Amino acid sequence: MSLSGTATRYGSLAQALHWLTALLVLIAFLVSEGGPATRVYSADNASTLLLHESLGFAVFWLLVIRLIWRLFDRIPDAPPMPGWMDIASRATHWALYALLFAVPATAMLGAWFGGHPVTVYGLGAIGPFSGTWGTSLAEIHGTLGDIILWLAGLHAAAAIYHHVILRDRVLSQMVPGLPNPSSGLGRQARP
Ligand code: HEM
Numbered sequence: 696m697s698l699s700g701t702a703t704r705y706g707s708l709a710q711a712l713h714w715l716t717a718l719l720v721l722i723a724f725l726v727s728e729g730g731p732a733t734r735v736y737s738a739d740n741a742s743t744l745l746l747h748e749s750l751g752f753a754v755f756w757l758l759v760i761r762l763i764w765r766l767f768d769r770i771p772d773a774p775p776m777p778g779w780m781d782i783a784s785r786a787t788h789w790a791l792y793a794l795l796f797a798v799p800a801t802a803m804l805g806a807w808f809g810g811h812p813v814t815v816y817g818l819g820a821i822g823p824f825s826g827t828w829g830t831s832l833a834e835i836h837g838t839l840g841d842i843i844l845w846l847a848g849l850h851a852a853a854a855i856y857h858h859v860i861l862r863d864r865v866l867s868q869m870v871p872g873l874p875n876p877s878s879g880l881g882r883q884a885r886p
């Protein structure tokens with residue numbers, strides 16, 4: 696499979712970045728700690744927080760690499776579908792990209808301006824900076840963290856609906872080795 700995409704499939708780099716991002720977002724969400732700042736920043740929670748912040752920071756850099764690569768990559772054409780569905784799908788993708796930026800950005804600004812340094816991968820800490828709006832940004836971060844999971848869940852359900860019910864190539868465009876259900880190969884693969 697080639698690094699770049701084609702008219703009917705994302706390339707291997709776009710696929711790898713997509714699935715790695717999805718995995719890291721899911722783990723960052725699962726290890727996220729809520730509650731009062733005294734608990735979030737307690738010594739007992741330090742290793743979980745380091746993991747959460749490091750994963751989230753990795754998501755941010757994967758987004759940067761992915762968007763730069765997207766400028767040069769061939770993005771597959773949408774298979775035939777009603778206009779509203781095409782618009783809903785594009786809007787969801789760009790909302791997910793916006794959240795992949797906003798979730799780590801609000802987290803880092805919230806921590807810094809809430810009086811906490813941010814330590815990533817156990818390397819040196821950055822911040823904190825003086826400011827008063829850290830707490831509200833941290834709350835916004837938690838809410839956006841929930842929203843990205845809900846939206847990604849809806850997006851995944853839509854992809855599976857395309858594959859199983861509409862039987863078009865939407866899911867196979869992003870999954871390595873998955874045949875397009877509307878192609879001859881897909882039909883042969885069915886029992
Ligand atoms: C895509 C990546 C991320 C996701 C999905 C995510 C998700 C979440 C969620 C859902 C919460 C709230 C937990 C709750 O209230 O039950 C939270 C809290 C938190 N996250 Fe993240 N996060 C991500 C990235 C980051 C990054 C990059 C940092 C680095 C600073 C970070 C730092 C924090 C902190 C400090 C809290 C506690 C906030 C507070 O209540 O004071 N997160 N995160």
Ligand code: HEM
Nearest residue numbers: 716717720770784788791792847850851854865866868869
């Ligand atoms: C946190 C989790 C996820 C995020 C943030 C995410 C984000 C995105 C984004 C931004 C795109 C647009 C790619 C582009 O054209 O530049 C995309 C495409 C896609 N995603 Fe996800 N995704 C996630 C999880 C999933 C899951 C779990 C599935 C399937 C079960 C999935 C299936 C797809 C498919 C099939 C496409 C291609 C859609 C098309 O060509 O119209 N994604 N995803």
